[in-house]
Amino acid sequence: MKTIDKRTSLDHAMKKINSGQTIMAGGFGVPGTPFTLLQGLLDRNLKHLTLIKNEANEDGMGLSKVIEAGMADRLITSHLGLNSTVINMMNDKNIQVEFFPQGILAEKIRAGGAGLAGILTDIGMDTLISKNKQMVIMDDTPVIVEKSLRADVALVHAAKADRAGNLMFEKSARNFNPIMAMAADLVIVEAEEIVPTGAMAPDAIHLPCAFVDHVVLIKNLTSAYGVLKSHVIQA
Amino acid sequence: MSYKHKIAKRAAQEIRPGDVINFGIGIPILAMKYLSEDMPVFIHSENGILGMGRTCTSGDENRNLIDAGGGYPTLVTGASFFDSALSFALVRGGRLDAAFLGTLEVSQEGDLANWIIPGKFAPGIGGGMELAQKAKRLIITTTHTSRKGEPKILTRCTLPLTARRCVNRIITELAVMDVTDRGLVLKELAVETTLNDVIRKTGAPLIIEQDNEMDIPKF
Numbered sequence: 001m002k003t004i005d006k007r008t009s010l011d012h013a014m015k016k017i018n019s020g021q022t023i024m025a026g027g028f029g030v031p032g033t034p035f036t037l038l039q040g041l042l043d044r045n046l047k048h049l050t051l052i053k054n055e056a057n058e059d060g061m062g063l064s065k066v067i068e069a070g071m072a073d074r075l076i077t078s079h080l081g082l083n084s085t086v087i088n089m090m091n092d093k094n095i096q097v098e099f100f101p102q103g104i105l106a107e108k109i110r111a112g113g114a115g116l117a118g119i120l121t122d123i124g125m126d127t128l129i130s131k132n133k134q135m136v137i138m139d140d141t142p143v144i145v146e147k148s149l150r151a152d153v154a155l156v157h158a159a160k161a162d163r164a165g166n167l168m169f170e171k172s173a174r175n176f177n178p179i180m181a182m183a184a185d186l187v188i189v190e191a192e193e194i195v196p197t198g199a200m201a202p203d204a205i206h207l208p209c210a211f212v213d214h215v216v217l218i219k220n221l222t223s224a225y226g227v228l229k230s231h232v233i234q235a
Numbered sequence: 236m237s238y239k240h241k242i243a244k245r246a247a248q249e250i251r252p253g254d255v256i257n258f259g260i261g262i263p264i265l266a267m268k269y270l271s272e273d274m275p276v277f278i279h280s281e282n283g284i285l286g287m288g289r290t291c292t293s294g295d296e297n298r299n300l301i302d303a304g305g306g307y308p309t310l311v312t313g314a315s316f317f318d319s320a321l322s323f324a325l326v327r328g329g330r331l332d333a334a335f336l337g338t339l340e341v342s343q344e345g346d347l348a349n350w351i352i353p354g355k356f357a358p359g360i361g362g363g364m365e366l367a368q369k370a371k372r373l374i375i376t377t378t379h380t381s382r383k384g385e386p387k388i389l390t391r392c393t394l395p396l397t398a399r400r401c402v403n404r405i406i407t408e409l410a411v412m413d414v415t416d417r418g419l420v421l422k423e424l425a426v427e428t429t430l431n432d433v434i435r436k437t438g439a440p441l442i443i444e445q446d447n448e449m450d451i452p453k454f
Contacts, residue, residue, distance in 0.1 A: 028281075028282040028283070028301075028303075028319070029282070029301050029305050030298065030301065031282070031298070031299045031300065031301055032299075054319070077359060078359055078360065078361055078362075079358060079359040079360065079361035080358045080359050081358035081359070081361070082305060087357075087358060097359075099359040099360055100360075101360050101361075101362065101363075101364045101365055102281060102319070102323065102360070102361050102362040102365070103281075103319070103320070103322070103323020103324075103326060103327060103362060103365045104323075104365070105319075106318075106319035106320040106322070106323055107320055107323065109320070110320040121327075122368070123327065123364055123365055123368060123369075124360075124364055125399075126396065126399050127364070127395065127396050127397065127398065127399075128351070128395045129360065129364065159299075169316075170299045171284075171297065171299040171300045171316055172280070172282050172283050172284055172299060172300050172301055172316060173299040174283050174316055174317065174318050175282050175283050175318060175319045176318070176319045177318070178318050179318055179319065179320050225298060226298050227296040227297075227298050227307065228305065231301070231305045231306055231307060232291075232293055232296055232307060233290050233291070233292070233293065233306065233307075234293050
């Protein structure tokens with residue numbers, strides 16, 4: 001019987017990414033950040049990328065390495081409070097940064113994945129966030145028009161995938177991963193474990209395989225994926 | 236007890252059984268320490284958790300389980316995980332009974348300014364705007380004055396706003412104040428201070444409902 005098998009090598013998947021493209025990466029802090037794919041992206045040494053991620057990871061980690069290498073012109077994000085390197089690059093105008101409220105960033109991506117043109121919201125009304133934004137009047141009240149957000153490529157981390165590309169996430173590593181997988185033309189997933197299709201119960205699948213193009217097995221769960229000692233409270 | 240713990244301990248008393256709560260980073264999350272172990276609440280974290288417990292003690296951390304500030308929490312019975320869009324649907328949809336946030340400035344009308352100092356501090360807004368605008372109750376936990384000793388509680392905010400008219404209650408190491416249609420009402424006074432000291436350190440008029448200082452509830 002023929003089966004769908006989306007497994008591929010890191011090199012093969014990364015060759016599909018080109019300079020000038022828009023790339024989303026999942027993750028909120030360490031959990032859910034696709035460190036293996038981001039290292040693969042770094043090794044491609046591309047230019048003029050637009051990056052989309054909740055934050056830029058901490059200095060010297062994950063997405064920060066891609067930015068520090070000068071590969072990106074633009075970053076669309078929510079918060080950089082734990083990354084002084086990227087904040088300094090922003091202040092020195094070495095990267096253009098566009099901030100959105102975290103849930104609005106998520107909802108713009110969700111809308112992009114759901115085939116919607118945008119969303120209407122009152123978040124940020126009468127603040128710097130609403131400056132120069134398109135507004136519409138609904139029920140006599142002005143609301144902000146936020147365009148949906150899509151990318152050429154989404155880089156996604158999953159705890160478990162099957163060969164067809166059905167995904168399961170673990171704990172707080174889910175975050176932006178499933179919505180970004182819905183909102184890109186090419187979706188590359190790194191998985192800690194790949195099981196035969198059918199080994200995951202249909203009810204246990206968090207993201208259906210229709211949204212996934214390639215699945216790369218993480219060969220080495222490097223220390224980047226581990227507990228960050230600087231955040232551990234000593235008893 | 237340090238001033239931070241004094242604020243956190245008082246903030247914990249705002250929480251009612253059954254509440255769904257979000258604690259901002261800094262002093263707010265310290266309030267969790269002062270919640271009674273058997274208080275049935277669900278603590279939300281922006282990165283997709285409902286049902287966070289106390290911070291892990293060294294050795295129990297899980298690499299896939301952090302709070303929105305990067306710390307390693309435990310979970311309570313009934314906890315769940317979800318994606319970032321759903322996490323903020325919970326917030327904007329009005330399911331948060333209370334949010335606790337720190338601040339740079341807060342006005343007598345309940346305006347909040349806690350995310351940007353133009354030219355100095357601009358790390359991005361994160362989830363703060365949505366928490367401020369949409370939590371059913373917004374409680375600000377902050378030192379009464381800045382590090383320079385200047386009032387943080389003002390007639391009007393001077394910094395760019397996080398959200399307008401969103402604050403319900405302000406808890407500092409010196410006082411508990413409510414934002415009302417009449418202005419800021421002093422509800423409680425810290426035992427370590429005096430009414431005159433609080434008035435001197437507050438940059439907005441305070442409404443005092445008691446005739447005598449000794450009749451103002453203390454904390």
